[in-house]
Amino acid sequence: MRYFLSLFLVFGLSSQAQVFFQESFESTTGWSLSHIYDDGNDDYCKRDSAVAFDELGYTLFGQEGIFVIGAEDTDGELGVAPEDGVITLTLDPIDISGQNDLELVVTLSCNSDDEAYDDRSQDNGDYLDFQANIDGSGWQTIGQFNSRAGGSAISTLYQDMDMDGDGGELGEVAIGNAMTDYIMSIAGTGSSLQIRALLKMDGADEVIVIDDIRIKESEGDVIPPTVYSAEVIDANTLQVVFNETLGSNAEQTFLYSGVPNLDQVTLQADQQTVILDYSSDFELGEAYQLIVFGVQDAAGNAMQGTYSFPFYWNPTTPELVITELMYNDPSVEDTLEFIEIYNHGSTEAIVGGFRLEGAVNHTLASVTVPSGGFYLVARNALAAEAFYALSFEDYGGQLSDNSEFIQLVNVDGVILDSLTYDDNVPWPSAGDGFGPSIELIDPDLENSIGSNWIASDNGLGFINGLPLSATPGTLPGEFLPVVQLSNVDIEVNEVDGVIEIEFYISGSNSNQSVVEVEYIVGTATSPEDHGSNTISTVTLPANSDGLEVIAFPLVNDSDIEGVEYFRLGISAVSNCQIGLNDEIEIIITDDDYVSPALVINELQSDNTSTVQDANGGFDDWFEIYNPNDFQVDLAGYYVSDDPLNPTKDRLAVGTDETIIGPFGFKLIWADEEGEQGPLHVNFKLSAAGEDILLSAPDASLLDAIDFGPIVTDRSFGRFCDGEDLWTTFDAPSPGYGNCVNGLPELQQGPLIYPNPAEEFLYIGRPQNFEILNSEGRIIDRGNADMIDVRYLPAGLYLLRMEGSRPQRFIKK
Structure with missing residues (x-):
């Protein structure tokens, strides 16, 4: 009798496939294991619930039912496990009378993450074989699962389609953690079929899980290509x-x-x-x-x-040298460790696609390193950048605190540099957790020889009581120039056509310093608005301590853009380190922008209990009213209490808090605490009276009020909103209209409740009513004893009832 064998991965069985036998190990009958044992740790072969397999090292999912067969280290339990480590799982005979073109379907999982499986030809080899026996004619292997050939702990298990002992060849797919179906063909006829699995997992972490064995009719090729x-x-x-x-x-x-x-x-x-x-x-x-x-x-x-x-694509072979290692810094988690790569060639090096291998596995980014420049990678790029004030790439791994191999290769695998560092003589032992990095004395020296390295003595600060010393981005004995921005922020008009940024350099040397200028954030998002189409890197001259003014173009277009801002940051590219002032904010006023009408609407110069700011303070305030049917952004507008200095304080840009909606109000806190937020200004209002001025971004005056003394907790405002008449209010209305607030006190009408109201307002008896908003407009009328106010926005309203005095109520 001849057997024709094939093995392939199944992504899901057709609903038309006829499965006439299934064993999912939910029962203890119908199958047998040659050895059953469990030491409670990493040596076992057993039937158990999937959730009970804590020893797997990964989460099992995709199994059929509750129970599975699992095995690990099948020769590890002396006296119980087989000496050769081979365990047999055998199914009871299956009736196949009248069946043709049969297929065996098995659900499998293994510990693919560890890739710890060994070549089956070795003494400690790992494998899983499936065999079939029709009518007692003898066992024939119909499928094998093997690791790659050639070593120990070499790979995961693969479906070995040609059964040559070498898994992972063309078309042979790895078994993963997820329970997945595999099909093995059985050609031949008869009346009785037996199936068995021979499994050998020779070591901890080498796991196999078997579930849901089925026999079905063949469906032909239904597997998609991969x-x-x-x-x-x-x-x-x-x-x-x-x-x-x-x-x-x-x-x-x-x-x-x-x-x-x-x-x-x-x-x-x-x-x-x-x-x-x-x-x-x-x-x-x-x-x-x-x-x-x-x-x-x-x-x-x-x-x-x-x-x-x-x-x-990068087959180039530039002269790159690993010149500094911080492999065990004094921080608790080694967050400041890094590797420095130096371009020792006479031309620039394109490094995109090169790989660091061994101690870390990192693909270098698409970066061009100038001659004499550096490429820096760190375990934690954010922490390294914050401490060293240089740009780093994040390699994510961790260097050994003792000894480890590192090599740099190009995309073709050509070795550009390699070394094995150590914490023992002749390597400088101070690099092992005592604070210093280790540095190659000279890039011309062989960096694989420990005596060519020294411990850095360039102190940068104390970490956990130890002085951290390193020189990332420079060679030993060199000290990098410090570059920073000399001004904190800049205000320009679009018509100026240019933005001038001042760079301050100290400690310059005979080489040029190069910094990268990056757009960070802002409302000026067009490249023409912030010059990012020309801003990239800035080259500062050698031997040039002092100020260097760099001009960036600013396009004066016809778009009406109001006030915009953006923030730039600088980072070191070569021959420099960045000082503390590494960011700058630029505010741009559009000369084409004409401010719509805005007015100062209400103010309070002695607030002890009326209204609190977000920080809980009862501070002075004034209110700006937008009488337009469109929103206005106050970003970049000026406010002042000094007629001789109308641009005393400028409202913040880059926040939605400065936007006033149509016919809306915006409360400004005059508390001399501008740091508390964009609506806080750096002056207070005098209870004895003074001036308030509001000016447009181009400094043109929009409104001003000269007020006198105001009684504590009363306010002074326009009646109604935006009108010329000013009056004192006993009941201030910060953030709301003055039309209702300005009415004289009225006699008490019928009791209305609850007040404030959230859903319904009860008015005692059915009667005609009208509801007016804060601008005095009628927004609802009717006849009822209960008014539905759920549709109203939160705010202050006036209720007018037939035969009664109007009353105020608040909608929550």
């Missing part, structure tokens, strides 16, 4: 290899996206490999990502989802 590998062939060519024979649509260019200028796709003679030819070369050091989708196999099955292949 990408086995992708690689860069040359400067304008990619190769993509699939796991099976492809269909005719494989040469359609739109199925391969993400990389521009694809010219042609060619299916190779093996019908599994496609070559992608591009009409222009890939940019050196730039990051690309190829996306493959929709490719069909010869049976017409299309790929499920997409395949992504990130890559760089």
